[in-house]
Amino acid sequence: MRRAALKFVSGAALICGLSACNGEDVIQNCEVEFIILGTAQDAGSPQIGNNDDPAWKDRFLKSHATSAALVNHQSGARYLFEATPDMREQLYTLDMLAPPKTDVALGISGIFLTHAHIGHYAGLMFLGHESAGTKDLPVYAMPRMAGYLTQNGPWSQLVDFGNISLQPLSASKAAELGGSLSVTPYQVPHRDEFSETVGFEIASSHKAVLFLPDIDSWDEWENYGQTIETRLAEVDYAFLDATFYDDKELPGRDMSAIPHPRLKDSMDRFDKLPKLERDKVRFIHLNHTNPARFENSDISKEIARRGYKLAKAGQRYCLD
Ligand SMILES: [Zn+2]
Ligand SMILES: [Zn+2]
Numbered sequence: 001m002r003r004a005a006l007k008f009v010s011g012a013a014l015i016c017g018l019s020a021c022n023g024e025d026v027i028q029n030c031e032v033e034f035i036i037l038g039t040a041q042d043a044g045s046p047q048i049g050n051n052d053d054p055a056w057k058d059r060f061l062k063s064h065a066t067s068a069a070l071v072n073h074q075s076g077a078r079y080l081f082e083a084t085p086d087m088r089e090q091l092y093t094l095d096m097l098a099p100p101k102t103d104v105a106l107g108i109s110g111i112f113l114t115h116a117h118i119g120h121y122a123g124l125m126f127l128g129h130e131s132a133g134t135k136d137l138p139v140y141a142m143p144r145m146a147g148y149l150t151q152n153g154p155w156s157q158l159v160d161f162g163n164i165s166l167q168p169l170s171a172s173k174a175a176e177l178g179g180s181l182s183v184t185p186y187q188v189p190h191r192d193e194f195s196e197t198v199g200f201e202i203a204s205s206h207k208a209v210l211f212l213p214d215i216d217s218w219d220e221w222e223n224y225g226q227t228i229e230t231r232l233a234e235v236d237y238a239f240l241d242a243t244f245y246d247d248k249e250l251p252g253r254d255m256s257a258i259p260h261p262r263l264k265d266s267m268d269r270f271d272k273l274p275k276l277e278r279d280k281v282r283f284i285h286l287n288h289t290n291p292a293r294f295e296n297s298d299i300s301k302e303i304a305r306r307g308y309k310l311a312k313a314g315q316r317y318c319l320d
Contacts, residue, residue: 030318038064042119076101087123105134116195145195180205216259242283
């Protein structure tokens with residue numbers, strides 16, 4: 001498989017004009033792109049009420065909730081992965097990086113949702129009557145997720161008014177998007193109060209990406225007939241849950257009761273894999289307490305020393 005041509009263009013941060021866009025790579029002459037639009041846990045960083053967080057005073061330390069876009073430059077189709085509470089800024093960023101070419105609502109051909117936790121779907125509120133008032137914007141969701149949106153306000157109003165058009169997804173079954181693009185949801189163990197939870201394998205005819213921002217544990221996934229190693233083998237890049245770095249992160253709280261694979265433990269697990277596999281990993285969905293969100297922290301340096309990478313908003317991956 002051909003390696004993605006990543007070319008850094010200095011000053012590209014100016015294109016975005018947002019903290020979400022520092023240090024991105026710009027790809028030229030790429031037909032299909034996967035663009036990272038946010039890397040934080042649901043509530044973003046800094047988090048509400050945490051007034052000591054340095055990101056309140058330094059916008060370059062801010063991060064938006066985890067989200068990404070798939071762009072087919074040839075057809076003009078653009079798909080969002082997650083509708084986050086930061087969707088306004090994220091769509092602006094996407095418009096600057098890969099301007100809309102079609103006349104569909106907001107230039108978005110569809111939105112894929114992993115699950116019903118606030119960072120992953122609450123941005124749908126911007127599609128309704130009080131904001132964009134889109135018409136039939138396709139929203140791809142698993143059965144429980146679709147049922148939740150249909151049966152509970154305010155989301156049900158988006159369905160009733162035809163702002164969104166729900167597109168059913170089935171576990172482990174590829175949704176074909178045309179132009180040789182497909183998206184396959186894989187169900188994962190997570191805190192499933194209102195919906196099931198999935199990660200997505202996003203494939204072009206040449207490359208594939210695993211987008212898996214939330215999972216309770218790699219071991220528990222085996223009860224679903226999957227292993228992270230098997231899925232990793234199928235893709236070129238994998239954006240994986242790294243909510244917490246280790247168990248020291250929430251002082252005074254028993255973190256054994258809090259799920260999510262710790263970033264440190266994930267590195268220990270992936271250390272057993274060949275370099276080719278390890279190189280695919282990009283950690284994402286960092287809680288505001290995770291020291292890895294600060295580029296110059298000792299933990300970030302330790303992650304780099306061990307040969308692992310963190311996803312950054314504005315990163316662009318060519319899937320040609
Ligand atoms: Zn989340
Ligand atoms: Zn979640």
